[in-house]
Amino acid sequence: MSPSIITSNWFRFSFPLLLAAVLGFGMNNVISVTQANLGIAMNLPTVLFLTAIILGHTFNQSRCSMVALAMLITYSLIQYRLQTSLSTGTTLLELSLMSVLLPIACLLTYAFKDSNILTRTFIYYCAVLLMFIAWSYLILQHFASGGFDNFIDDLLFSVPQVSKLPFVLVLYLIALSGITAILVLKNNRIADVVVYSAIVTASCTFIFFHVPYVSSTMFSLSGVLLLVYLVSASHELAFNDSLTGIPGRHALEMDLKHLGRKYSIAMLDVDHFKSFNDTYGHDTGDDVLKLVASRLALITGRAKVYRYGGEEFTAIFKGKYVDEVLDHLELLRVDIEEYEMSLRNIASRPKSDVDGTKKRGKAKKTDTVNITISIGVADSTTDNKPESVIKAADKALYKAKQTGRNKVAY
Numbered sequence: 366m367s368p369s370i371i372t373s374n375w376f377r378f379s380f381p382l383l384l385a386a387v388l389g390f391g392m393n394n395v396i397s398v399t400q401a402n403l404g405i406a407m408n409l410p411t412v413l414f415l416t417a418i419i420l421g422h423t424f425n426q427s428r429c430s431m432v433a434l435a436m437l438i439t440y441s442l443i444q445y446r447l448q449t450s451l452s453t454g455t456t457l458l459e460l461s462l463m464s465v466l467l468p469i470a471c472l473l474t475y476a477f478k479d480s481n482i483l484t485r486t487f488i489y490y491c492a493v494l495l496m497f498i499a500w501s502y503l504i505l506q507h508f509a510s511g512g513f514d515n516f517i518d519d520l521l522f523s524v525p526q527v528s529k530l531p532f533v534l535v536l537y538l539i540a541l542s543g544i545t546a547i548l549v550l551k552n553n554r555i556a557d558v559v560v561y562s563a564i565v566t567a568s569c570t571f572i573f574f575h576v577p578y579v580s581s582t583m584f585s586l587s588g589v590l591l592l593v594y595l596v597s598a599s600h601e602l603a604f605n606d607s608l609t610g611i612p613g614r615h616a617l618e619m620d621l622k623h624l625g626r627k628y629s630i631a632m633l634d635v636d637h638f639k640s641f642n643d644t645y646g647h648d649t650g651d652d653v654l655k656l657v658a659s660r661l662a663l664i665t666g667r668a669k670v671y672r673y674g675g676e677e678f679t680a681i682f683k684g685k686y687v688d689e690v691l692d693h694l695e696l697l698r699v700d701i702e703e704y705e706m707s708l709r710n711i712a713s714r715p716k717s718d719v720d721g722t723k724k725r726g727k728a729k730k731t732d733t734v735n736i737t738i739s740i741g742v743a744d745s746t747t748d749n750k751p752e753s754v755i756k757a758a759d760k761a762l763y764k765a766k767q768t769g770r771n772k773v774a775y
Contacts, residue, residue, distance in 0.1 A: 372553075372597060372601075373553070374549055374550050374551075374553035375550070377549055377553060377558045377561075378546055378549045378550055378561075380590075381561070381562040381565050381566065381586075381590060382565065384586055384590075385565065385566065385569050385583070385586065388582055388583070388586065389569070389573075392576060392579075392582075395578065395582050396577050396578055399577075399578045399581060399582070400578075406578065406581050406582075406585070407444065407581055409581065409585045409588070410436075410437075410440045410581060410584035410585050410587070410588050411437060411440065411441070412588075413585060413587075413588025413589060413591070413592060414433045414434070414436055414437035414440070414584075414588050414591070415433075415437065416588075416592060417429060417430065417433035417588060417591040417592055417595060418430045418433045418434055418437070418482065420592065420595045421433060421482065421595060422481045422482040422483070423481075424595060424598055424599050425479055425480055425481050426479055426555065426595060426598050427477065427478075427479050427480050427481060427482050427484065427486065427487050428474040428475075428477060428479050428556045428559065429555070429556075429559050429591060429594065429595055429598070430482050430487065431470075431473075431474045431477070431487065431490045432471050432474055432559050432560060432563050432591065433588075433591055434490075434491070434494070435467060435470040435471060435494060435563075436467075436563055436567070436584060436587055436588070436591075438494060438498075439463055439467050439567070439584075440580065440584045442459075442463065443463070443570075443580045444580075446459060447459060447460060447574075451529050451574065451575065455505050455508060455509065457529070458504075458505065458508060459501070459505065460530065460571060460574060461530065461531055461534055462501045462504060462505075463571065464530060464534045464537070464538060464567075464568075464571040465534065465537070466497045466501065467563075467564075467567050468537075468538065468541045468564050468567065468568075469497075470493070470494060470497060471560045471563050471564055471567075472541075472545075472560060473490070473493060474490070474556065474559075474560060475556065475560075477489070477490060479556070527572075528572045528573065528574075528575075529574065529575050530571055530572055530574065534571070535572055538564070538567075538568035538571060538572060539568070541564055541568075542561070542564055542565050542568050545557065545560050545561035545564050545565075546561055548560075548561065549561045555594055555597065555598045555601070558594050559590075559591060559594050562587060562590040562591070562594070563587055563591070566583045566584065566586050566587035566590070567583070567584075567587070569583045570583040570584065604616040604619070606658075606671075606672040608651060608654060608655065608672075609654055609655055609657075609658035609659075609672050610655075610658065611658045611661065611662065611670055611671060611672055612669070612670070612671045612672070613671060613672050614671070614672070614673060614674055616671060617671040617673065617679055617681075620669065620671075620681065621681075621751040621752075621755075622751075624681070624683060624745075624751055625683060625684070626745060626749055627683075627684050627685070627686065627744075627745060628681060628682060628683050628684065628685065628744065628745050628754075629681075629682040629685050629686060629687050629689070629690045629742055629743065629744040629745070629754075630679065630680070630681055630682075630742070630743060630744070630751070630754045630755055630758045631668075631679065631680040631681075631682070631690065631694055631740055631741065631742040631758060632673065632677065632678075632679055632740070632741045632742075632755065632758040632759050632761070632762045633657075633661070633677065633678040633679070633680065633697075633738050633739070633740045633762075634676060634677050634678075634738060634739050634740075634762055634766070635653060635654070635657060635676040635677075635736060635737075635738055636736070636737045636738060636739055636766075636770045636771060637770075638650065638653070638675075638676040641653065641734075641736075645708060645734075649708060652706070653676075653706065653736055654672075654676065656701075656704070656706055656736065657678065657701060657736065657738065658670075658672065658678070660697065660700055660701050660704065661678055661680065661697070663700070664680060664693060664694075664696075664697050665693045665696060665697075666682055666685065666689075666690055666692075666693035667682070667683070668680045668681060668682045668690070668693065669681050669683075679755075680694075685744075686744045686745075686746060687742055687743065687744045687746075687775050690742060691742070691773060691775070694740050694742060694773045695773055697738075697740075698737075698738060698740060698771065698772070698773060701736055701737065701738050702735060702736075702737050702738075702771060703735070704735070704736070705733040705734070705735060706733060706734050706735070706736060707732070707733050708732045708733065708734055737770060737771035738771070739762060739765040739766050739770045739771060739772060739774075740762065740765060740772070740773040740774070741758045741759060741760065741761030741762025741763065741764065741765055741773075741774050741775070742758055742761055742773065742774075742775045743755075743757035743758040743760075743761055743775065761774045761775050762774065
């Protein structure tokens with residue numbers, strides 16, 4: 366299975382559901398295996414979540430660590446407090462509180478930026494989790510002292526044919542699973558997939574809590590998925606350019622080994638980039654590179670694009686010769702030439718969001734600038750070695766630069 370399929374939004378959406386369904390249909394076998402390896406099975410989720418927290422710190426994916434911490438705390442509470450019948454004491458109430466708060470804890474990770482776990486943001490998140498625990502403790506104390514007289518009959522009404530969990534919470538979990546699934550299908554970011562898989566696996570646990578060993582099974586699945594997504598995040602860090610978000614030089618070198626016999630390679634360069642950088646500053650220069658990358662992502666002809674280095678980009682057209690890709694490159698050149706880029710004034714930017722809100726209504730028309738690119742393209746007709754084709758495309762790019770820029774040469 367190719368990496369592009371594995372990282373696609375539809376695969377990431379369906380994979381947790383498929384695994385959960387497989388485990389659900391084979392739950393009798395899962396129960397037998399768990400009973401035979403009880404010590405390992407019960408401690409596996411803890412080991413997986415701790416590993417995910419450490420890897421999240423290593424890869425600067427603190428939001429993954431946050432979700433892993435929330436899942437670890439929930440699993441620990443299940444093991445230490447909810448090992449009795451749901452009709453005993455406050456077990457059902459505690460399960461209900463977990464089913465409400467864990468998805469919220471997962472969704473709260475969107476409020477933070479990714480970094481390592483040795484930061485204030487991670488400490489703030491831990492403080493929020495402690496507040497959730499404290500609030501739950503107060504609720505349980507009030508219930509134990511005689512509060513909520515008709516709580517079980519009214520708010521904890523359930524449909525036994527569906528779940529022993531209150532029916533309103535079943536609907537709540539399904540709704541949140543659906544919302545996070547939409548985020549995966551729309552954005553397909555690592556944070557989206559991590560939150561989605563955590564909520565789906567936790568929902569299966571809470572809804573089918575009466576099934577033996579469902580918590581260790583589903584939370585183990587959640588831990589495995591977390592580790593898979595963290596490895597996927599590290600892969601993206603290694604192969605994707607951090608500034609533009611498109612594949613970088615490393616990814617290009619890997620893909621050059623699998624081009625086949627018929628292909629074209631185009632080298633693209635931003636015109637007068639150095640002088641533009643000197644005039645407007647490096648931050649605006651970075652904005653230029655991001656803009657070019659975003660327009661490259663829309664190139665027709667089924668091309669795959671990469672950041673080659675600096676202000677230079679590469680586009681590969683598999684199965685096409687030069688005469689078949691010229692129109693696509695020309696459309697790209699015109700698209701970038703006609704795109705008006707707004708210039709941001711870093712010096713006059715307000716220091717606070719409040720000041721920024723006040724100034725927005727008074728802001729003058731933003732200055733804009735047009736960018737152009739030069740393109741050189743070559744194909745595999747004369748030499749099938751990708752390195753030679755890239756050199757030929759570089760020569761064509763130099764020709765485009767020498768003959769006036771803002772053109773396609775071959």
